[in-house]
Amino acid sequence: MMASLFIVSKDIPQWLAAMAKTRKVFATQRESGAIIFKPYDPGREVVFERESVTSCKEAVFPQTKVLFSYFVKKNPETGETAGVAIEESLNKPAPQAVVFGTRPCGTKGFLTFDRVFDCDRIRDPYYTSLRERTAFITLACDRPGATCFCHWVGGAPDDPKGSDALLTPVEGGFLVEAVTEKGEELVNEARSLFAEADEKRREEGAAVRDKAKGMLTPKPDLTDIGPALEKRFRDLDFWEDMTAACVSCNMCTYLCPTCYCFNITDESDGQAGVRLRTWDACMSQQYSLEASGHNPRPTRAHRMRNRVNHKFWYHPKEYGGVISCCGCGRCVKHCPGSVDIRRILLTALERKDEDAE
Amino acid sequence: MSDVGGKELRIIGFLCNWCSYGGADAAGVGRFSQPTDLRIIRMPCTGRVDPLFVLKALVSGADGVLVSGCHPRDCHYSEGNYYARRRLEVLKRLLPMLGIHEDRFHYTWVSASEGARWQQVVTRFTERIHELGPMDSLDPELAVCAIRELGGENGQADQPAPASGE
Amino acid sequence: MSQLTELKEAIRKALPDLDLVLGWREGYDALHAPPYHIRRQEDLEHLVFGPMCVNNLASQLMHLRGKKVGIIVKGCDARSVVELLQEKIVNRESLVIFAMPCKGVLDVKKIRRALDIDHAREVHFHNGTIEITSGDKTSSVELKDVLADKCLRCHYPNATEYDHFIGEPVEPRVSAEEAAADPAMEELAGMDLTERFAFWKTHMNRCLRCYACRNSCPLCFCRDVCLADSRDPHWQSQETSVREKWMFQMIHAMHLAGRCTQCGECERACPVGIPILLLKKHLNAVVKDLFNYEAGIDPTATPPLFTFKVEEENIKEIEL
Numbered sequence: 001m002m003a004s005l006f007i008v009s010k011d012i013p014q015w016l017a018a019m020a021k022t023r024k025v026f027a028t029q030r031e032s033g034a035i036i037f038k039p040y041d042p043g044r045e046v047v048f049e050r051e052s053v054t055s056c057k058e059a060v061f062p063q064t065k066v067l068f069s070y071f072v073k074k075n076p077e078t079g080e081t082a083g084v085a086i087e088e089s090l091n092k093p094a095p096q097a098v099v100f101g102t103r104p105c106g107t108k109g110f111l112t113f114d115r116v117f118d119c120d121r122i123r124d125p126y127y128t129s130l131r132e133r134t135a136f137i138t139l140a141c142d143r144p145g146a147t148c149f150c151h152w153v154g155g156a157p158d159d160p161k162g163s164d165a166l167l168t169p170v171e172g173g174f175l176v177e178a179v180t181e182k183g184e185e186l187v188n189e190a191r192s193l194f195a196e197a198d199e200k201r202r203e204e205g206a207a208v209r210d211k212a213k214g215m216l217t218p219k220p221d222l223t224d225i226g227p228a229l230e231k232r233f234r235d236l237d238f239w240e241d242m243t244a245a246c247v248s249c250n251m252c253t254y255l256c257p258t259c260y261c262f263n264i265t266d267e268s269d270g271q272a273g274v275r276l277r278t279w280d281a282c283m284s285q286q287y288s289l290e291a292s293g294h295n296p297r298p299t300r301a302h303r304m305r306n307r308v309n310h311k312f313w314y315h316p317k318e319y320g321g322v323i324s325c326c327g328c329g330r331c332v333k334h335c336p337g338s339v340d341i342r343r344i345l346l347t348a349l350e351r352k353d354e355d356a357e
Numbered sequence: 358m359s360d361v362g363g364k365e366l367r368i369i370g371f372l373c374n375w376c377s378y379g380g381a382d383a384a385g386v387g388r389f390s391q392p393t394d395l396r397i398i399r400m401p402c403t404g405r406v407d408p409l410f411v412l413k414a415l416v417s418g419a420d421g422v423l424v425s426g427c428h429p430r431d432c433h434y435s436e437g438n439y440y441a442r443r444r445l446e447v448l449k450r451l452l453p454m455l456g457i458h459e460d461r462f463h464y465t466w467v468s469a470s471e472g473a474r475w476q477q478v479v480t481r482f483t484e485r486i487h488e489l490g491p492m493d494s495l496d497p498e499l500a501v502c503a504i505r506e507l508g509g510e511n512g513q514a515d516q517p518a519p520a521s522g523e
Numbered sequence: 524m525s526q527l528t529e530l531k532e533a534i535r536k537a538l539p540d541l542d543l544v545l546g547w548r549e550g551y552d553a554l555h556a557p558p559y560h561i562r563r564q565e566d567l568e569h570l571v572f573g574p575m576c577v578n579n580l581a582s583q584l585m586h587l588r589g590k591k592v593g594i595i596v597k598g599c600d601a602r603s604v605v606e607l608l609q610e611k612i613v614n615r616e617s618l619v620i621f622a623m624p625c626k627g628v629l630d631v632k633k634i635r636r637a638l639d640i641d642h643a644r645e646v647h648f649h650n651g652t653i654e655i656t657s658g659d660k661t662s663s664v665e666l667k668d669v670l671a672d673k674c675l676r677c678h679y680p681n682a683t684e685y686d687h688f689i690g691e692p693v694e695p696r697v698s699a700e701e702a703a704a705d706p707a708m709e710e711l712a713g714m715d716l717t718e719r720f721a722f723w724k725t726h727m728n729r730c731l732r733c734y735a736c737r738n739s740c741p742l743c744f745c746r747d748v749c750l751a752d753s754r755d756p757h758w759q760s761q762e763t764s765v766r767e768k769w770m771f772q773m774i775h776a777m778h779l780a781g782r783c784t785q786c787g788e789c790e791r792a793c794p795v796g797i798p799i800l801l802l803k804k805h806l807n808a809v810v811k812d813l814f815n816y817e818a819g820i821d822p823t824a825t826p827p828l829f830t831f832k833v834e835e836e837n838i839k840e841i842e843l
Contacts, residue, residue: 031725031729031795031796032726032729032795032796032797032798033632033636033796034729034794034795034796036729036795053794053795054731054794054795063731063732063763064761064762064763064764143641144641145641145642146551146552146641146642146643147551215641215658240560241559241560244557244558244559244560244583245557245558245559245578247582247735247738247739247792248738248746248747249733249734249735249737249738249739249792250731250732250733250734250735251731251733251735251792251794254731254732254733255731255733255794263761265754265760265761267760267761267762274762276760276761276762278761278762278763281733284734284752285746285747286747286752299586300586332551334794336578336735336738336739336788336791336792337557337558337578338550338551338555338556338557339557340550340551340557342551343551408777409758409773409774409777412770412773412774412777413758413770416766416769416770416773417766429833430833436831439831439832439833440828440831442831442835442838443813443814443827443828443831443835443838444780444828446813446835446838447777447780447781447806447809447810447813447828448777450809450813451776451777451780451802451805451806451809453716453719454711454719454801454802454805455719455720455723455773455802456714456716456717456718456719456720456721456722456723457716457720458716464841465841465843466841474843477843478843481843493717493720495724495764495765495766495769496764496765496766
């Protein structure tokens with residue numbers, strides 16, 4: 001990690017503008033009260049005093065990704081199909097990109113994506129091409145909120161894992177630490193905006209981080225969460241109780257930085273069409289609906305069981321014990337029914353010695 | 358080229374099989390000249406016309422939508438057009454709130470024998486749509502539109518235009 | 524006896540004949556009260572009632588068809604229940620309604636904007652203010668500044684259809700005329716067509732297609748077989764474009780024309796603050812104007828788009 005630098009708050013837009021010259025920059029902006037990630041626009045204020053509603057998932061795993069486009073050629077005389085023209089989207093070069101103002105939890109979400117889309121078994125070119133070109137400038141949290149639980153799942157308000165540069169808010173500006181070479185490059189390109197952070201500032205930064213950690217509520221031990229959830233697998237009454245407030249919408253999965261399920265559809269319009277990869281959500285009834293009409297997960301209880309189990313039991317089992325939840329709390333904070341995944345985990349743990357009837 | 362003048366616009370007509378569709382036919386048989394912007398979709402009854410058909414057409418690139426059925430009291434199924442009248446009137450009053458001019462949509466009654474009336478209805482509606490001009494584009498970057506270029510490259514430029522405005 | 528005690532007592536008596544009662548319980552902080560199911564007497568200890576009970580529990584009734592269900596309603600929720608009764612989605616005989624007079628519910632987004640709070644440990648209401656304790660700091664704000672918009676113009680604070688009414692009816696905050704005056708609607712009405720088109724384009728661009736609006740709506744009960752998800756007929760493409768997102772809102776609005784009781788759950792549920800209730804409010808005004816009808820008042824009435832008159836008083840005859 002390079003030495004700490006300091007940037008005053010009012011110079012942040014200049015830094016963004018410098019990066020935006022050669023890159024696509026995503027930054028958090030406020031629209032109609034909601035802080036969301038949007039392409040950077042010099043005319044709009046970048047807002048990051050609170051965690052954004054949407055995660056930065058969109059930057060690397062867009063909600064709609066065109067895999068390829070096609071056009072069915074017809075013989076104008078006979079109307080018969082005379083071949084298909086296909087254009088592969090991977091052939092279009094993707095610009096370099098920067099995500100600015102994500103929190104450590106959201107940035108870490110991509111570590112889950114990496115395990116799935118870029119591993120020994122598979123290397124998904126649509127994902128990796130965007131992943132490689134994207135850098136993350138993360139803002140350490142100075143005050144965790146009521147729904148934050150990054151520390152339950154191995155994170156911390158100042159966790160630099162997955163980030164290319166880490167900012168810490170201090171009086172009048174931010175301490176900046178490049179974590180990777182990519183991050184160093186982003187800083188060096190606008191080096192004149194940064195000053196060396198003196199001892200006092202570095203101490204202040206450390207104090208901010210310590211204070212944030214001190215504000216976290218005590219965390220439970222999740223070592224046994226897999227077996228505890230396994231015990232509850234057949235206990236549908238448990239899942240029904242836990243989902244009494246769930247409306248089966250897709251919000252939790254779409255806001256989640258680690259939910260990576262997708263759907264693939266062909267969308268045609270006359271002879272033209274596209275094959276799309278779009279976000280899918282296991283909380284929706286259609287997700288598991290089979291062509292026969294049978295649905296193995298017919299109720300919200302079944303679906304929530306899958307969502308929680310996947311993050312805390314199946315994924316760790318498959319990928320070396322790593323929980324695929326980053327603890328950002330978006331699914332709790334924005335849920336229309338205030339369904340709290342933490343309560344589900346704690347209740348399952350409480351009842352881990354109890355067999356289902 | 359539209360008879361009304363200028364570039365042809367896209368107007369969709371949902372016509373009841375038992376009256377207006379016959380009326381349009383009668384206009385043709387009677388050799389009444391009409392603008393050619395209208396594409397007709399035959400319906401079993403205006404009662405089958407979901408207001409969403411109109412909205413779907415408008416967001417998908419239609420510049421105007423016309424619904425025409427049997428005069429009140431003349432519905433082939435007795436009351437289909439009465440239901441339609443309520444729904445379509447509600448729809449007509451929704452459009453301005455969406456930022457779409459209410460004149461882009463019109464519903465009316467034309468019987469199978471009213472070829473001359475049909476000519477008047479179509480001519481007046483088409484003129485009105487030409488006064489309003491093409492609908493504003495919703496999604497210039499729509500993926501399915503971009504691919505039309507592929508068709509063009511392959512000598513298929515006579516394909517229907519992109520679904521959501523050029 | 525406090526209102527909550529009275530409510531618990533009424534439920535305690537009714538519970539043996541019911542499969543469950545829909546209520547609200549304490550949430551992860553004092554500002555949230557998620558819906559929950561009361562099945563056993565001991566579940567009653569978690570029951571809460573107050574301005575944090577925002578969810579319209581009528582949204583769950585469709586899932587619970589065939590069961591004997593009790594439901595706690597506020598004035599606005601009761602209108603959704605009435606609409607469901609009208610449409611024969613729920614059966615009056617298998618429903619026990621506990622009505623709570625309501626003085627308004629909180630808009631948590633407004634609170635987050637007004638007060639800088641991390642974790643609302645305690646919340647107290649007195650003399651028109653709300654006092655929130657977060658960490659070791661207590662801050663307060665006037666209740667009227669953080670109540671949901673719908674509550675500021677509510678003229679149905681008391682349920683019209685119920686089995687048990689708990690406590691005394693409260694006076695409506697405003698008259699019907701005042702209720703009709705809506706700044707958000709006036710703002711939209713003040714725009715020209717181009718501005719309105721741009722307004723919706725900007726807002727809809729933000730939509731995530733999460734369908735929280737649809738699934739929170741008590742009257743959008745086809746949710747698992749919604750035409751927005753249908754591949755055949757193919758109403759909607761999966762592409763996240765303004766066209767598809769806006770089209771869905773048109774579907775939602777048109778399907779609620781003459782049925783929407785303006786409970787506001789759609790707009791409250793939206794994570795990115797899209798003012799989707801505006802379309803429904805406008806259609807309600809249209810329906811009122813054309814058919815002199817308001818949804819969710821009379822369980823025996825027929826919604827205006829499910830019927831017709833041979834001579835319509837307020838629809839002009841078509842000339843050409």
